[in-house]
Amino acid sequence: MKQLLLTVDYELFFGDDAGTVENCMIRPVKRLMEILEVYGGKMTVFWDILHYYRLKELEGEVADLRFDRELIEKQIHTLLARGHDVQMHIHPHWLDARWENKKWRFTYNRFSLHRLWDEGDADSIETIMGCITQSRQLMEEVCRAAQPDYKVRAFRAGGYRVEPFDRLAESLRVNGIKVDASAAFGMKSYEPQYPFDFSRLPTYLHYRFDSSVLRHSDEGYFWEFPKESVKVPGYIRFFFYFLQNFVYVGKGSYGDGKRLHFTKREQSGHWWSQIGSRYYRLTPEGMDPIRWRYLVRKARPLAQVVLHSKNMSPFTVDMLQASMKKKEVGFMSLLQRIRQLPVYDDLKT
Numbered sequence: 001m002k003q004l005l006l007t008v009d010y011e012l013f014f015g016d017d018a019g020t021v022e023n024c025m026i027r028p029v030k031r032l033m034e035i036l037e038v039y040g041g042k043m044t045v046f047w048d049i050l051h052y053y054r055l056k057e058l059e060g061e062v063a064d065l066r067f068d069r070e071l072i073e074k075q076i077h078t079l080l081a082r083g084h085d086v087q088m089h090i091h092p093h094w095l096d097a098r099w100e101n102k103k104w105r106f107t108y109n110r111f112s113l114h115r116l117w118d119e120g121d122a123d124s125i126e127t128i129m130g131c132i133t134q135s136r137q138l139m140e141e142v143c144r145a146a147q148p149d150y151k152v153r154a155f156r157a158g159g160y161r162v163e164p165f166d167r168l169a170e171s172l173r174v175n176g177i178k179v180d181a182s183a184a185f186g187m188k189s190y191e192p193q194y195p196f197d198f199s200r201l202p203t204y205l206h207y208r209f210d211s212s213v214l215r216h217s218d219e220g221y222f223w224e225f226p227k228e229s230v231k232v233p234g235y236i237r238f239f240f241y242f243l244q245n246f247v248y249v250g251k252g253s254y255g256d257g258k259r260l261h262f263t264k265r266e267q268s269g270h271w272w273s274q275i276g277s278r279y280y281r282l283t284p285e286g287m288d289p290i291r292w293r294y295l296v297r298k299a300r301p302l303a304q305v306v307l308h309s310k311n312m313s314p315f316t317v318d319m320l321q322a323s324m325k326k327k328e329v330g331f332m333s334l335l336q337r338i339r340q341l342p343v344y345d346d347l348k349t
């Protein structure tokens with residue numbers, strides 16, 4: 001059986017149609033908890049904390065938002081009570097989100113943390129330092145109701161936008177966060193405003209670094225746990241294309257929103273990259289059992305699987321259940337893995 005780390009981004013969509021908390025977050029994560037429990041699996045939920053922050057800010061005026069906030073809080077408590085792990089995920093565009101006619105309205109001037117101020121004022125959420133500090137405080141306040149010794153240990157930047165890391169480093173360090181899980185080898189985006197390029201990321205399962213996740217450093221203060229990427233050769237990709245378009249078509253999803261237009265440009269690139277080999281993230285979302293089994297077989301033991309609750313479908317759940325039942329995979333949380341490593345003595349508690 002191949003043991004893998006399971007990390008789940010817990011968030012709404014970011015486009016014109018964000019979807020509902022019930023269908024994008026609560027229902028899929030509840031199902032995931034149920035099947036993991038049967039096979040003794042654990043996961044790390046990367047909680048989009050500024051969504052929750054915004055709900056709290058606006059709930060005095062809008063009863064629906066208070067209801068959403070309570071649903072999330074209850075599920076976070078359940079996750080922790082059942083031994084799953086909750087860590088920090090930040091999408092700063094929530095700071096500008098407006099609630100109009102029962103829908104979220106977004107602007108993307110602050111899609112990346114790097115668009116916040118550099119002043120280092122912990123009291124202002126408009127600064128990088130303030131945003132990370134207040135997000136951590138809010139998470140610890142909520143999580144400690146279920147787990148009194150809870151601390152935020154790991155960070156995942158929204159939409160892979162963790163570089164340039166040196167602008168985030170001090171704020172993470174001050175908040176006791178030394179693990180990052182934002183990067184993925186081979187992934188890149190040609191989006192003109194928020195590009196990123198991980199085609200030269202170190203290929204270790206996890207490694208130390210200081211000012212950039214792109215440069216491994218033996219004595220680095222921070223640790224990167226990248227999402228696993230699997231190289232798929234051109235002829236297999238042709239077969240994948242066939243499966244996706246003619247065999248396993250349109251499996252739907254729990255999530256009832258729509259994907260944000262510009263995140264679609266990730267890893268697209270020039271026409272010539274459409275043929276030949278390419279990196280796939282190790283994820284069951286949007287997959288069928290044949291492709292999923294192929295990726296699992298090629299992945300390294302203890303590699304990190306990523307999943308977005310909003311993109312899950314009943315089909316995804318059945319597929320994961322089948323691979324756990326056949327003992328092809330077992331899942332553990334990022335924190336469980338961190339605690340197995342001797343170098344992490346300071347993260348044991």
Ligand SMILES: [Zn+2]
Nearest residue numbers: 009011158159
């Ligand atoms: Zn996200």
